[in-house]
Amino acid sequence: MGDIARLRNVAFVGPHHAGKTTLVEALLAHCGAVGRRGSISDGTTVTDCEPEDIAHAQSTTVGFAHCDAGNVDVTIVDCPGFIDFFEETRMVLSGVDAAVVVVEADPSRVVQTRALVDELEGHRIPHLFVVDKMDRPGADFPGTLAALQEAYGRHVVAEQWPIGTAESFSGFVDLAEMKAFSYDGTAERAIEIPDSLTEAARSSRAVLLEAMADFDDTLMEELLEGKEPALDEIEHDLESECAHDQILPVLVAAGVTGAGIAALVRAIEKWFPSPLDRPQIDAEGRPIAPEPAAPFVARVIKTSVHPQSGKLSIVRIAAGTIKADATLTDISKGDERVRSGGLYRLQGKKQEPIAEAGPGAIVAVARLEPVATGDTLTDGHKVLLPRVARATPVFAIAVKPKERIDEAKISQMLARIIDEDPSLSISRADITHELLLLGQGEQHVSIAVERLARKYKVEVEMAAPAIPYQETITASTEVHSRYKHQTGGHGQFADVWLRFEPRERGSGVGFDEDIVGGVVPRQFIPAVEKGVREALLRGPSGYPVTDLHVTLYDGQYHEVDSSEQSFKTAAGMGVRDALPKCRPVVLEPIVRVTVTVPTAYTSTVIQQLTGKRGQILGMNPAERAGFDTIEADVPQVEMSRYITELRTGTQGLGTFHWRADRYDPVPGNKVAGKAAV
Numbered sequence: 001m002g003d004i005a006r007l008r009n010v011a012f013v014g015p016h017h018a019g020k021t022t023l024v025e026a027l028l029a030h031c032g033a034v035g036r037r038g039s040i041s042d043g044t045t046v047t048d049c050e051p052e053d054i055a056h057a058q059s060t061t062v063g064f065a066h067c068d069a070g071n072v073d074v075t076i077v078d079c080p081g082f083i084d085f086f087e088e089t090r091m092v093l094s095g096v097d098a099a100v101v102v103v104e105a106d107p108s109r110v111v112q113t114r115a116l117v118d119e120l121e122g123h124r125i126p127h128l129f130v131v132d133k134m135d136r137p138g139a140d141f142p143g144t145l146a147a148l149q150e151a152y153g154r155h156v157v158a159e160q161w162p163i164g165t166a167e168s169f170s171g172f173v174d175l176a177e178m179k180a181f182s183y184d185g186t187a188e189r190a191i192e193i194p195d196s197l198t199e200a201a202r203s204s205r206a207v208l209l210e211a212m213a214d215f216d217d218t219l220m221e222e223l224l225e226g227k228e229p230a231l232d233e234i235e236h237d238l239e240s241e242c243a244h245d246q247i248l249p250v251l252v253a254a255g256v257t258g259a260g261i262a263a264l265v266r267a268i269e270k271w272f273p274s275p276l277d278r279p280q281i282d283a284e285g286r287p288i289a290p291e292p293a294a295p296f297v298a299r300v301i302k303t304s305v306h307p308q309s310g311k312l313s314i315v316r317i318a319a320g321t322i323k324a325d326a327t328l329t330d331i332s333k334g335d336e337r338v339r340s341g342g343l344y345r346l347q348g349k350k351q352e353p354i355a356e357a358g359p360g361a362i363v364a365v366a367r368l369e370p371v372a373t374g375d376t377l378t379d380g381h382k383v384l385l386p387r388v389a390r391a392t393p394v395f396a397i398a399v400k401p402k403e404r405i406d407e408a409k410i411s412q413m414l415a416r417i418i419d420e421d422p423s424l425s426i427s428r429a430d431i432t433h434e435l436l437l438l439g440q441g442e443q444h445v446s447i448a449v450e451r452l453a454r455k456y457k458v459e460v461e462m463a464a465p466a467i468p469y470q471e472t473i474t475a476s477t478e479v480h481s482r483y484k485h486q487t488g489g490h491g492q493f494a495d496v497w498l499r500f501e502p503r504e505r506g507s508g509v510g511f512d513e514d515i516v517g518g519v520v521p522r523q524f525i526p527a528v529e530k531g532v533r534e535a536l537l538r539g540p541s542g543y544p545v546t547d548l549h550v551t552l553y554d555g556q557y558h559e560v561d562s563s564e565q566s567f568k569t570a571a572g573m574g575v576r577d578a579l580p581k582c583r584p585v586v587l588e589p590i591v592r593v594t595v596t597v598p599t600a601y602t603s604t605v606i607q608q609l610t611g612k613r614g615q616i617l618g619m620n621p622a623e624r625a626g627f628d629t630i631e632a633d634v635p636q637v638e639m640s641r642y643i644t645e646l647r648t649g650t651q652g653l654g655t656f657h658w659r660a661d662r663y664d665p666v667p668g669n670k671v672a673g674k675a676a677v
C-alpha cells in the first residue's frame with residue numbers, strides 16, 4: 001500500500017439521523033469512488049449496505065468505505081447514530097485517527113452528542129463538527145454553534161459561516177481565508193463575501209483566531225498588537241491544533257445536496273493526522289511505531305459474517321505489513337495460530353482483494369475463525385493492544401425458535417450473531433430457564449433477531465422475559481399425609497407427618513427429620529425429602545416455593561408395600577395439602593438500580609422510578625461532572641423496558657446498571673393482574 005502519510009482513517013459519528021451516511025455518500029461521490037450518489041430513501045448508499053440498514057432506513061452497524069481524495073487516501077467508518085448501537089462505535093473508535101461529528105443544524109440535538117464527544121475526548125481523538133442539513137427549513141447555524149460551544153467550550157470555533165439558510169443556503173465563507181464559496185449543485189465556486197455577512201464573518205473570524213492563539217504565542221502577540229496574521233500561519237495553526245485535539249473547528253454542509261463536501265475533504269486532508277502522527281498504544285502504554293518493516297501488530301475492530309463468503313475480521317494495522325495469505329497469531333486467544341483466507345478493502349458490501357497492507361491501514365482479513373473483535377493479531381511476537389471495556393447489557397428478551405430446532409442449534413447461531421456484535425450476549429435465566437438475548441436496547445436485540453432469520457434462517461419468537469416469581473409461607477402448620485394404594489399384587493403404603501415453618505428471606509428450602517424409633521425407615525427418608533422438594537417447585541400460585549423449613553417428624557410404614565416411590569408420593573401430597581394452610585404469599589424479585597444522568601434530569605428519573613414502585617435509596621453527584629447517580633430498589637417486573645423510558649426521558653443521556661437484590665412479597669399478593677392465591 002501507499003505512503004502512510006497519505007492515510008486518513010476517519011469515523012463519521014453523531015446523533016441518530018444527523019445525516020452521516022448521506023454525507024459519506026456525497027464525499028465518496030465527490031472523490032469519484034462511486035459513479036452515482038445513492039440515497040437513504042432508495043436504500044442505495046455504500047455504507048448502509050446491510051439489508052437491516054435498508055429495511056429500517058438507518059445504519060444498524062458500522063459501514064466501511066474508502067476513497068482517493070487526491071492528496072490523501074481516506075478510509076471512512078460510518079457509525080450508526082442510534083443509541084442502541086453505540087457500542088459498535090466505541091469498538092471502532094480504537095482504530096481511527098480522527099472523527100467527524102455530524103450534527104443537524106438544530107441546537108436541541110447538540111445534547112445528544114455528549115456521550116460520543118466524551119468518548120472522543122477520553123481517547124484524545126481529534127475531531128471537528130459538521131453542522132449538517134443546512135438546507136432544511138428552520139436550520140439554525142448560529143444557535144447550533146452556540147450550543148456546541150456551551151457544551152464543549154470556547155475551543156469549538158466556526159471555521160466557516162453559512163451563506164443563507166434553509167432553501168437559500170448556497171455556500172459558506174471560509175473564515176481563515178476570508179473567502180466565500182457558493183455551491184451550485186455540482187461544484188464550488190469562489191464569490192465575493194455577501195455584504196450582509198461581512199460583519200458576522202469578521203467577528204467570527206476574530207473568535208477563531210483568539211481561540212487558536214491560546215496555543216500559539218506568536219499569534220497571540222500579533223492579535224494583541226492588532227497585526228493581521230499571515231494566511232499560511234493561520235492554516236499551519238489550524239492543522240496542528242486540530243490534529244492535536246486542541247481546536248475543534250465547526251463546518252457547514254448539506255449532505256443531500258453536496259454543499260460543503262469539497263471543503264470537508266480538504267479539512268480531512270489538512271487538519272486530520274495520518275497514522276504516522278498517531279501511533280497505536282500497546283496495553284503497557286508504549287507507542288508502537290507504524291513501521292512497514294516492523295513486526296506485524298493489528299487490532300480487530302469489527303467482525304462481520306457473510307453467510308456465503310464467511311467471516312471477515314476488520315483490523316487496524318498498528319505496525320508491520322500483512323500479505324493476503326499470512327499466518328497470524330491471536331495473542332488474545334492463547335497464541336492460537338490462524339491462516340488468513342484473503343485480504344480485502346471494503347467499499348460497503350464490496351470486498352476488493354488486495355495483495356498486502358501496511359501500518360495505518362484498515363483492512364478485512366477473511367476466515368480467521370477463532371478470532372474475535374478486540375483481539376490482537378501479530379506475526380508471532382508478544383504484544384497486546386488494550387481492549388475496549390464491554391458495556392453491560394441493559395435490555396433482555398426471551399427467545400424461542402418458531403420451528404422445532406434444537407436449543408443447541410439456536411444458541412450456536414446466536415453465538416455467530418454475537419461474534420459480529422459482542423455487545424449482545426445470551427444467557428439462560430435462573431428459575432424460568434428461558435433463553436435470554438441481552439443487548440443495549442429494544443432495537444438492538446430485535447435487529448439481531450432479524451439478522452438471525454436472514455443469515456441463518458432461524459426464526460425466533462420474542463417475548464418479555466418471564467419474571468422469576470417465587471412463593472413462600474407466612475405461617476406454620478403440621479400435616480398428616482397417608483398414601484395407600486392396592487394394585488393387584490404389591491400395594492403401596494406410606495404415612496408421613498410433616499411440619500412446615502417459614503424461614504428468613506433468602507434462606508431457601510431446608511429439610512430435616514426428627515424420626516424416633518425407625519417409624520420411617522432410614523432408607524425412605526431421602527425419598528420423602530425428594531417428594532417435598534419436587535412438590536415445592538410449584539406452589540399454590542404456580543411458582544417455586546422458597547424460604548421455609550420442612551421437618552419429617554413422624555410416620556408409619558408397611559413391611560411389604562412401602563417403597564421409596566410411595567414415600568415420595570405421600571410427601572408430595574403432604575406439601576400440596578399444607579401450603580394453602582400456611583398463608584402463602586407470592587414473592588417478586590427486587591433489583592437494585594443505579595442510574596447516572598445529567599443533573600437536569602435527576603428529578604425526572606426519580607419520578608420515573610417512584611412510578612415503578614421504586615424505593616429511592618440515595619442520590620449523589622456522580623464522578624462525571626454535571627451528572628447525578630440515583631440508587632433505587634425497584635421490582636424487576638417494572639424494569640423490562642426501563643432503558644427505553646430512561647433514554648426517552650433524558651434525551652438519550654441516562655445510563656443505568658442493575659443487579660438482583662432480593663425477593664419481597666408482592667403487594668396485595670397480586671401478580672400481573674391476577675390474584676396470586
Ligand SMILES: Nc1nc2c(ncn2[C@@H]2O[C@H](COP(=O)(O)OP(=O)(O)OP(=O)(O)O)[C@@H](O)[C@H]2O)c(=O)[nH]1
Nearest residue numbers: 016017018019020021022058059081133254255256
Ligand atoms: N434535508 C436534508 N436531509 C438530509 C440531509 N442529509 C440526510 N438527510 C436525510 O436525513 C435522514 C437521515 O439521513 P442519514 O444519512 O441516514 O443519517 P445518519 O446520521 O447516517 O443516520 P443513522 O446512521 O441512522 O444515525 C434521511 O432521510 C436523509 O435523506 C441533508 O443534508 N438535508
Ligand SMILES: [Mg+2]
Nearest residue numbers: 020021058059
Ligand atoms: Mg447512517
